[in-house]
Amino acid sequence: MDVKSFIASGILEAYALGQCTLEERMQVERMLQTHPEVRAELDAIEQALEQIAQVHAVPPPSHVKEALLQRVQAEAGTLTSSADRRLGRWWSALPWAAALLLGGALLWQVNERSHLNEQLRLLEQQRADCEKRNQQNARLQEVVALLRDPNTQAIVLSNASKEASGKVSATVWHNAVRAETVLDINSLPAPPPGYYFQFWAIIEGKPVSMGMVQLNSEDTFQRLPFLPEAQAFAISVEDKPQGNNTPTQVLMVGKI
C-alpha cells in the first residue's frame, strides 16, 4: 500500500483512538517502522487528541493522588511478605535447610565422637592411675606392717669418715624373721651431680653389692635383697649408674 493512501484511509486516527483490530494495529506498527512520514502523521494526530484531552481536563480530587502513592508504597512493601511468597520461599529453602540440618548433625556426631573418645582416654588413664596407686598402697601397707613388727630393726647409716664435713645419714629397716630389708629413700641426701649411690652389705669384713639406690623411684622406700649373713650396711658414692664391683668411696656405714 502506498503511504499517501495509507494515511488517507483514516487507519492512523483509528489507531490513535484505540479503535484498530489486532491485524490493523500490526499493519500500522510495521508502517511506523519503515516510513517516517507515517510516524510524523501519527504523532500529529496524537498531539491533537492530547491537546483536546488537556482542554477538557478535569482535576481529580487531591485525595486520589495520596491514595495512589500510598497504595504503590504499600504494594512495594507487601510484595516480599505476602503469604504466598513466604510459603514459596519456605519451600525453596527446604533442601538447604535439610542439607544444613544433616551437615549439622554430622558435625555434631563427629564432635560428640571425639568428645567421647577423649572421655574414654581420660577414664582409661584414671583407671591406670588408680591401679598404680592401689599397688603403691599395697607396697606401703607391707612396709607399715614391717615397721609395726617388733622384730624390725631400724639401722641408721652415718658418716663413714670423721673428716667428712656435714652430717649425713640413712635409715634401713631390717627384719631377720620376715627376711626383709627396706631402705628409706627419704632419709638419704642427694648425691653430687654425676654421681650415684650404691648399697652394700658387709659380710665377714667384705663388701657385697646389694644394688644401686633408686633415688627416682615412685615409692619413698626401696626393697633390698635380704642377706642373713650381713653384719653391716654401707652406701658408697660411685661414678657409674650401674655401680662398681668394689666401693669407690664409702659415704655411710651402719652396723646391724
Add this chain to the structure above:
Amino acid sequence: MSSKADALIERLRRKEPKALSDLYDAYSGALYGIIVRIMPKAEVAEQVLQDTFLKAYKNIESYDPNKGRLFTWLVNIARNTAIDALRSAQYRQQQKTDSLEILVHNPGGQSVNPDHIGLRELVAQLDEKHRLLIDLLYFQGYTQEEVAEKANLPLGTVKTRVRQAIRELRRAFGERTPAVLLVFLFMP
C-alpha cells in the same frame, strides 16, 4: 516525543516513586476528564483513575515509544479500565442511551479545564458533527461500529468523518494556539 517525556519514562522504568507523582501531575486531569465521561460516578471514576496510574506504573516496560505517545498509551489504559468498571457495574446500557441523548441535545456539556479557557472557544468552533464524533470515540470510549449503528451511518462514513474531525482539530490547534497564547499574554 519530547526529551522531558523520555526522561520521565526512564525514571518510571527505574520505579522511582517521585516519577509516578510527576506522571500523575502531568496527565491525571486529562485522563480524569475522559474517565468521568465514561464513568460519571465520582467514587468509581476516582478508583479508575487510581487503577490507571497503578497499571501504567507497573507495566511501564510494555510501553513502546516507537508505537505512539505516552499519553495515547495512558488513555487506552484509562479507557479500558473505565469501560471494565462500567461493565462490572452493569451500568453501560442505560448510560449509553443517556449520553447519546445528552450529546444530541447538549453537545457542549463537558466540563472544561480553566487553564485552557481560550482553547474552549476554539473547540467550540469545530464542526458540531466532528465534535460529537471525537466526544463519543475519544472521550466516551465508544467503538466506531457502535457510533455507526447509533448514528445510523455507514462505518466508512464514520471513519472518514473521524479523520476529518481530527484534521480540523489539528488545524485549529496548529494555527490558533499562538493567537490564543497572545490573548493570554495581554490578559489583565
